[in-house]
Amino acid sequence: MASTSRTRTGRGRGRGRGRGGRGGGSSSLPPPPSTLPLIIEEFFIIVYEDPLVKKALPKKFADYLDGQEPAKVYLRAADCGPRLWTVEVLFDGQGRMYLDKGWENFAIAHGVDFGCYVHFKYEGDDVLTVKVFDGTMCRKYYYSDDEDTDDESDDDVKPCIHPL
Numbered sequence: 389m390a391s392t393s394r395t396r397t398g399r400g401r402g403r404g405r406g407r408g409g410r411g412g413g414s415s416s417l418p419p420p421p422s423t424l425p426l427i428i429e430e431f432f433i434i435v436y437e438d439p440l441v442k443k444a445l446p447k448k449f450a451d452y453l454d455g456q457e458p459a460k461v462y463l464r465a466a467d468c469g470p471r472l473w474t475v476e477v478l479f480d481g482q483g484r485m486y487l488d489k490g491w492e493n494f495a496i497a498h499g500v501d502f503g504c505y506v507h508f509k510y511e512g513d514d515v516l517t518v519k520v521f522d523g524t525m526c527r528k529y530y531y532s533d534d535e536d537t538d539d540e541s542d543d544d545v546k547p548c549i550h551p552l
Contacts, residue, residue: 429509431446431448435506439495439502442486442491444485447485449510457479460477461515462515465494465519498520502523503522505521506519506521
């Protein structure tokens with residue numbers, strides 16, 4: 389029997405471009421990250437210290453608001469009615485942003501405690517929707533039984549009710 393040997397020279401030639409093939413035309417790849425606009429809409433903080441004192445927000449979020457630094461923000465607890473909690477904002481001149489006066493009332497009403505993860509979503513117009521997660525990383529769900537949300541004082545802490 390005669391032995392025949394086959395060589396595999398020219399592998400891949402004559403086939404379609406496939407992955408990484410050369411060819412003209414426009415690329416459908418997104419631009420590199422350095423050319424994309426900085427959009428910080430969601431972030432979280434972990435409560436490592438006293439939950440009732442002012443809370444620092446991520447520097448990237450403060451940078452995102454550069455030039456639009458609000459004197460106050462409005463916190464809305466997700467799934468807890470339409471109430472907005474007014475919280476004063478401090479900037480320290482070094483790019484740090486803090487939730488200050490008003491945070492304590494919000495934290496008490498929503499059970500923010502040591503070890504909680506607090507998720508924020510920026511809705512625009514200085515409004516942040518907030519979700520609170522306990523130390524086991526499970527979300528705390530609340531509802532409000534207060535139908536009257538007009539002219540409500542932020543000094544009057546009416547907690548949302550945690551369903552049992």
